[in-house]
Amino acid sequence: MDTTFTPSAQQITQTKQKIDAYIQSIDANPEHRSGAYPYYQFHAEGEAIRGTVLMFHGFSSKPHQMWRLTDYLFRNGFNVYQATLAGHAFRIPDKYWPQVDLKPEIANPLREKVQQDPVLLNFFANLMADPSNYGRLGELEKKALVARLVKLEPRLLNIVKAIELNEDPDFDRYFISSHMNYLQNARDRLAELEAMPGPIYTIGLSVGGSVALGLAADRPDRIKGVVAYAPLLKIYGVQERQYVMLAGPLDISESGWDPALQFPVGCLTAVDCFGSFVLSKVQTLQSVPTFLVLTENEDAADIETNQQFFKDIGGERKKHRLYVYPSSDMVPHPMVDPTEISRQMSNRFWQSLYQETFRFLTAGEVDSANMANVDQNTDLPQVPPV
Structure with missing residues (x-):
């Protein structure tokens, strides 16, 4: 049921002060990473909201990775807080x-x-x-x-x-591992939203998708729904995963979305370990409505693990939803920005994806026909073109 809440001036101010203090603590560190600050978009005092969305970006990326979706959700009644993954606000991954x-x-x-x-x-x-x-x-x-x-x-x-x-x-x-820092950081970000009335939803991409799920498993009393785009619950491919596990503890570095940023393979090992933590919480997650979006062209998250995870949390009978872009749709990653090309592919269905994300958050449903359509559904809020 789509209901609204109206935060008071005090609630808005208190929430902003907590987040601003966190941003200032990042800025005070000389090793902060350019462009990796968290940010928020909150409606003004007296404006009704549908709830607050806490968002987590993908591995080696930054909060602005999903800015188009943030703007869309904000313009259609949600407060949005784009958090930075644990430690990713700083430029020395090691x-x-x-x-x-x-x-x-x-x-x-x-x-x-x-x-x-x-x-x-x-x-x-x-x-x-x-x-x-x-x-x-x-x-x-x-x-x-x-x-x-x-x-x-x-x-x-x-x-x-x-x-x-x-x-x-x-x-x-x-x-020795700090992989659970992903959850502790998410807990801290959720605590900053304590004063905000109404439901909290989590959205995440890749590693951020795992964090969104992990936080929901940790706080099912507060998180009322999750949208996870290709959550990285397990590194894709037997050979790739074995490499990450065995070479992770060595001083070997790789690069991700930002080629100038080198990170130890052990960081990928931590991602896989955190995914294992999430997989161990399927019983709790059965009670939190979840929308999983996958693609058959995935080269990071293991798609079979995600599909089994969907079954383990109860599938559609437990009010969860799953959509998989077939390989013929040539979608490299569900939340790839429409202006970007990855492995010679892009997501032509991005506007419909945003619409169905909105539908799930407000009604708990997903229209697969719209997900497969490059044209938008006229009955849902329209997504602006690039």
Whole structure:
């Protein structure tokens, strides 16, 4: 049922003061990342709202990644708070971003073996010699690297099992991890909205989708619905995931959406570990209406894991909704900006996606026919063109 609430001047002021204090704390750090500040759009005193949407961007991106959707939801009755993922407001991922590392007593001997291995020394020398290579490794390079690491340290295959299983009790035996910082940061952002009346909804993209789900599992009493665009609950592909798990604790860096920003592979390991945490909370999430949007052209989040997750939280009988863009729609990532091209593809259906996001937040339903239409539904608020 689509109802409205009217925040008082005091409630609006109190909420803004808390968020502004957080933004100022980021700005006070000389290592803050340009353009990565959180921001909000709140309606004025006396204006009725449908609720407040707390949004989380994708890995290595920034809050403005979904600014078009933010504007659309704001203009149609929602307050919106675009948060920054844990540590991602700062430009030194190795220092600030959630990460997984092997404990020193395991990592240090492994690093010594790597540093003494002529094959790996040659590999890393070649990698560093050509800056164009210093980004995401190709599939064959990852496969070769994993094979060499296991040859140097056969225990790695046993150790990595502690990551592969959800909430494995051996995890703390082998690893130091800050992956749960994603949840703690989300809790802090939700606390800043404490004074705001009405329901809170979470929306997230990729890693942000996992955070949106994780926060809902943590606070089902406060979060009334979730929209998750290709949530990264598990790294896509067996080879890719094995590489992330085994190479994560080493000093190997990659680049993401921002090629100038290098992050340790251990940050991807943390993402996968946080996804495992979310997967362990399916019972709680059954009670929080969720809209999952996937694409068959996904190259980051494991689509089969997401589809099984949808079944595990109860599917449509529990008021959840799922839409999967078929490969023929050539959508690389559900929330890719309409002005961007990724792997020679874009999302021609983005306006319908925004409309169905609005429909889900206000009515708990999704029209699959509209999702598959490049033209907008005239019965829903219209999305402005680019």
